[in-house]
Amino acid sequence: xxxxxxxxxxxxxxxxxxxxxxxxxxxxxxxxxxxxxxxxxxxxxxxxxxxxxxxxxxxxxxxxxxxxxxxxxxxxxxxxxxxxxxxxxxxxxxxxxxxxxxxxxxxxxxxxxxxxxxxxxxxxxxxxxxxxxxxxxxxxxxxxxxxxxxxxxxxxxxxxxxxxxxxxxxxxxxxxxxxxxxxxxxxxxxxxxxxxxxxxxxxxxxxxxxxxxxxxxxxxxxxxxxxxxxxxxxxxxxxxxxxxxxxxxxxxxxxxxxxxxxxxxxxxxxxxxxxxxxxxxxxxxxxxxxxxxxxxxxxxxxxxxxxxxxxxxxxxxxxxxxxxxxxxxxxxxxxxxxxxx
Amino acid sequence: xxxxxxxxxxxxxxxxxxxxxxxxxxxxxxxxxxxxxxxxxxxxxxxxxxxxxxxxxxxxxxxxxxxxxxxxxxxxxxxxxxxxxxxxxxxxxxxxxxxxxxxxxxxxxxxxxxxxxxxxxxxxxxxxxxxxxxxxxxxxxxxxxxxxxxxxxxxxxxxxxxxxxxxxxxxxxxxxxxxxxxxxxxxxxxxxxxxxxxxxxxxxxxxxxxxxxxxxxxxxxxxxxxxxxxxxxxxxxxxxxxxxxxxxxxxxxxxxxxxxxxxxxxxxxxxxxxxxxxxxxxxxxxxxxxxxxxxxxxxxxxxxxxxxxxxxxxxxxxxxxxxxxxxxxxxxxxxxxxxxxxxxxxxxxxxxxxxxxxxxxxxxxxxxxxxxxxxxxxxxxxxxxxxxxxxxxxxxxxxxxxxxxxxxxxxxxxxxxxxxxxxxxxxxxxxxxxxxxxxxxxxxxxxxxxxxxxxxxxxxxxxxxxxxxxxxxxxxxxxxxxxxxxxxxxxxxxxxxxxxxxxxxxxxxxxxxxxxxxxxxxxxxxxxxxxxxxxxxxxxxxxxxxxxxxxxxxxxxxxxxxxxxxxxxxxxxxxxxxxxxxxxx
Numbered sequence: 031x032x033x034x035x036x037x038x039x040x041x042x043x044x045x046x047x048x049x050x051x052x053x054x055x056x057x058x059x060x061x062x063x064x065x066x067x068x069x070x071x072x073x074x075x076x077x078x079x080x081x082x083x084x085x086x087x088x089x090x091x092x093x094x095x096x097x098x099x100x101x102x103x104x105x106x107x108x109x110x111x112x113x114x115x116x117x118x119x120x121x122x123x124x125x126x127x128x129x130x131x132x133x134x135x136x137x138x139x140x141x142x143x144x145x146x147x148x149x150x151x152x153x154x155x156x157x158x159x160x161x162x163x164x165x166x167x168x169x170x171x172x173x174x175x176x177x178x179x180x181x182x183x184x185x186x187x188x189x190x191x192x193x194x195x196x197x198x199x200x201x202x203x204x205x206x207x208x209x210x211x212x213x214x215x216x217x218x219x220x221x222x223x224x225x226x227x228x229x230x231x232x233x234x235x236x237x238x239x240x241x242x243x244x245x246x247x248x249x250x251x252x253x254x255x256x257x258x259x260x261x262x263x264x265x266x267x268x269x270x271x272x273x274x275x276x277x278x279x280x281x282x283x284x285x286x287x288x289x290x291x292x293x294x295x296x297x298x299x300x301x302x303x304x305x306x307x308x309x310x311x312x313x314x315x316x317x318x319x320x321x322x323x324x325x326x327x328x329x330x331x332x333x334x335x336x337x338x339x340x341x342x343x344x345x346x347x348x349x350x351x352x353x354x355x356x357x358x359x360x361x362x363x364x365x366x367x368x369x370x371x
Numbered sequence: 372x373x374x375x376x377x378x379x380x381x382x383x384x385x386x387x388x389x390x391x392x393x394x395x396x397x398x399x400x401x402x403x404x405x406x407x408x409x410x411x412x413x414x415x416x417x418x419x420x421x422x423x424x425x426x427x428x429x430x431x432x433x434x435x436x437x438x439x440x441x442x443x444x445x446x447x448x449x450x451x452x453x454x455x456x457x458x459x460x461x462x463x464x465x466x467x468x469x470x471x472x473x474x475x476x477x478x479x480x481x482x483x484x485x486x487x488x489x490x491x492x493x494x495x496x497x498x499x500x501x502x503x504x505x506x507x508x509x510x511x512x513x514x515x516x517x518x519x520x521x522x523x524x525x526x527x528x529x530x531x532x533x534x535x536x537x538x539x540x541x542x543x544x545x546x547x548x549x550x551x552x553x554x555x556x557x558x559x560x561x562x563x564x565x566x567x568x569x570x571x572x573x574x575x576x577x578x579x580x581x582x583x584x585x586x587x588x589x590x591x592x593x594x595x596x597x598x599x600x601x602x603x604x605x606x607x608x609x610x611x612x613x614x615x616x617x618x619x620x621x622x623x624x625x626x627x628x629x630x631x632x633x634x635x636x637x638x639x640x641x642x643x644x645x646x647x648x649x650x651x652x653x654x655x656x657x658x659x660x661x662x663x664x665x666x667x668x669x670x671x672x673x674x675x676x677x678x679x680x681x682x683x684x685x686x687x688x689x690x691x692x693x694x695x696x697x698x699x700x701x702x703x704x705x706x707x708x709x710x711x712x713x714x715x716x717x718x719x720x721x722x723x724x725x726x727x728x729x730x731x732x733x734x735x736x737x738x739x740x741x742x743x744x745x746x747x748x749x750x751x752x753x754x755x756x757x758x759x760x761x762x763x764x765x766x767x768x769x770x771x772x773x774x775x776x777x778x779x780x781x782x783x784x785x786x787x788x789x790x791x792x793x794x795x796x797x798x799x800x801x802x803x804x805x806x807x808x809x810x811x812x813x814x815x816x817x818x819x820x821x822x823x824x825x826x827x828x829x830x831x832x833x834x835x836x837x838x839x840x841x842x843x844x845x846x847x848x849x850x851x852x853x854x855x856x857x858x859x860x861x862x863x864x865x866x867x868x869x870x871x872x873x874x875x876x877x878x879x880x881x882x883x884x885x886x887x888x889x890x891x892x893x894x895x896x897x898x899x900x901x902x903x904x905x906x907x908x909x910x911x912x913x914x915x916x917x918x919x920x921x922x923x924x925x926x927x928x929x930x931x932x933x934x935x936x937x938x939x940x941x942x943x944x945x946x947x948x949x950x951x952x953x954x955x956x
Binding site: 153 | 631632633635636650652653655656659716719722723726727791792794797798800801802804805815816817818820
């Protein structure tokens with residue numbers, strides 16, 4: 031039962047990450063492609079029945095046209111039926127930034143577009159942006175998570191193994207790191223960054239700051255674990271046989287912390303995904319035109335969006351399945367670790 | 372919500388009679404100003420939201436908009452600019468005469484007027500007020516406008532109700548600079564001024580009886596962080612055509628509601644009754660429920676705000692910021708600037724950012740400025756093809772991946788600095804980014820919060836191109852000198868320039884100086900038209916668009932006549948009244 035839960039959550043996460051990695055294929059359009067005639071278009075859902083009541087076997091979407099005197103109110107245009115096709119050629123993109131391709135999972139033939147989640151203020155396809163945005167948000171979570179846990183394991187192991195002054199010093203620094211209000215630090219850091227660095231670089235830098243500021247909690251956990259482990263017989267025996275300190279740490283202590291580190295990672299990643307969403311929401315994350323779930327959601331702060339464009343809130347739901355999956359994974363890993371111990 | 376007592380007829384009668392009887396002490400002749408507006412009835416409360424709490428109630432030092440909005444309801448000026456006609460009209464000055472050159476003005480004041488605390492108003496108050504504004508030690512933001520040819524004006528009292536203002540040189544906009552210069556009560560402020568503490572008086576903790584002005588309202592109460600209550604000034608000096616003393620409203624309440632979106636929500640919930648400025652998107656959202664929501668939306672047309680891209684042409688970045696200095700070789704080429712301008716789709720900006728409620732610009736002057744707009748200057752067309760040709764002629768070329776490169780083969784890219792808190796400007800930057808990609812220029816949009824962004828533009832000059840907006844203070848060219856003249860305080864593209872860097876900047880300087888001393892409007896207009904033509908040709912700033920002034924007011928509020936000069940809707944607060952019986956609101 032537990033094994034199956036672990037398997038399914040892991041399978042979901044691998045699949046979802048793969049989808050984000052292959053965003054170019056799953057997204058029908060490029061994330062920055064603007065359709066200046068159709069800002070704030072509502073989601074166009076595929077139909078099987080047309081305006082005259084006729085059933086079609088191939089799903090289709092209707093084109094839209096502006097309502098009289100409005101730039102953002104549309105009505106479906108029954109005369110413009112656009113059938114949905116699968117595996118179509120469209121805009122060029124590169125898979126993982128390496129392999130050029132123009133194959134998309136789906137698309138429509140005709141002059142209009144299929145916007146499963148509507149369009150934003152620039153007429154950009156929200157669905158494509160959510161898929162591409164996953165790259166940024168998930169990468170942010172993963173990267174910051176690995177950084178934090180990596181730093182945490184190193185500091186925790188050294189601190190727990192040596193004890194005494196080293197331990198005292200490391201743990202006080204850890205307390206300071208926990209107490210620093212990271213949001214203010216980021217606000218300050220962002221305004222000092224030079225403007226000419228690309229938004230991607232600025233973003234990675236911000237993420238590194240979050241990751242490096244969050245090493246303290248995993249470090250404290252690892253320290254406790256190492257402290258108890260260094261008294262165990264096989265560690266003492268290794269030292270008795272003349273093993274060096276670094277050998278003992280590398281060979282015996284660090285491997286023991288792996289399961290805890292992995293669990294910590296599964297807990298921290300969703301936190302950092304959320305941190306990225308928050309930062310981008312506040313305009314500190316990745317810049318236009320790159321999408322992330324946070325900067326897409328930032329648009330929904332505006333009254334008119336809240337009042338009349340509900341689909342602009344959908345990016346807020348995107349992280350939910352990931353949170354559930356990561357927490358389930360952390361849960362399963364924790365239970366598994368307990369059994370093994 | 373506070374409940375409001377229904378007003379009894381006797382109270383109503385008192386409201387009508389009390390001020391009139393109080394304002395006519397000892398049977399002295401009073402010079403009241405009769406205004407011809409639809410006659411209303413007195414009473415009622417008007418609640419309006421403000422983006423932040425006023426920082427001060429002191430007219431001498433106030434610079435922020437919320438403070439000015441409140442102060443201007445509590446004070447009056449000698450000569451006032453009618454927001455609807457954009458022309459000057461008499462206010463506390465009953466009449467004025469100028470000499471032929473336009474350097475001296477003799478002002479006849481209204482007689483028998485009283486401050487809101489009952490103290491009489493005389494020429495001494497006027498002389499005192501200008502003494503304070505002109506005092507260098509006070510650092511009043513109004514002082515600059517009172518200088519002509521670099522020298523302050525002289526103010527002399529000729530009689531109890533006559534004052535003479537003399538400038539060292541003819542000063543064309545002289546009448547207009549009196550607008551919004553609040554006349555201060557000497558009896559309340561002279562002591563503080565003499566003690567050198569004029570900057571500290573009249574803050575939010577000052578008690579209401581120590582503050583008095585000649586405006587339609589006076590201070591009643593301040594609840595810090597929450598609201599500021601003004602009440603009707605019973606000594607006000609304007610009447611309607613039936614002789615009723617204005618203002619009609621009993622109270623004017625300013626609520627602090629920080630975000631524009633929250634202001635809309637509060638308005639929809641009925642907690643406020645007007646919105647001073649609605650964004651175009653919110654306007655569209657509100658438009659749908661206009662009937663059921665029982666409010667009216669007003670579009671006053673293009674305002675005096677102009678949004679633009681400014682290239683960093685500051686000389687002081689040489690050596691200090693080599694990366695920017697290198698890019699300046701492109702920015703200094705007029706053809707490069709013009710190509711960027713041609714590649715920007717201004718119509719798309721108006722349509723997508725302002726939902727069609729705005730206008731594209733060729734110069735800083737929008738068609739909303741009735742007196743100074745030059746319709747002969749065409750809006751730059753949107754033509755990436757022409758932009759490419761121009762770039763080619765200027766020695767630029769495109770590499771195999773389509774990116775624009777300069778003559779030394781370096782790819783052309785730059786960052787656009789924008790205040791990330793301003794949604795409209797951020798949207799413009801994203802549109803421009805996409806537009807410039809079409810001519811092979813790679814643009815980074817760098818959003819920073821307001822303070823960091825303005826600090827880079829005004830002080831450190833550490834930016835490449837910035838997208839900003841400025842509001843023209845008045846429908847007159849003289850305040851524009853701070854931006855356009857090479858020695859101006861906010862001469863954005865090259866701050867702190869000692870001598871004009873180019874012949875065309877020298878010509879702008881000359882024309883702007885000349886218009887300032889030319890009394891004849893038609894001649895001044897010709898001079899300023901030429902300035903606009905130079906700006907449109909040289910494009911040190913690429914003028915983009917100007918939003919319409921959009922406002923909203925609840926049904927039943929009458930005499931609402933939104934204008935494009937500040938305060939868009941409260942400028943005639945003394946004339947506003949509730950159509951429904953008083954007290955309902």
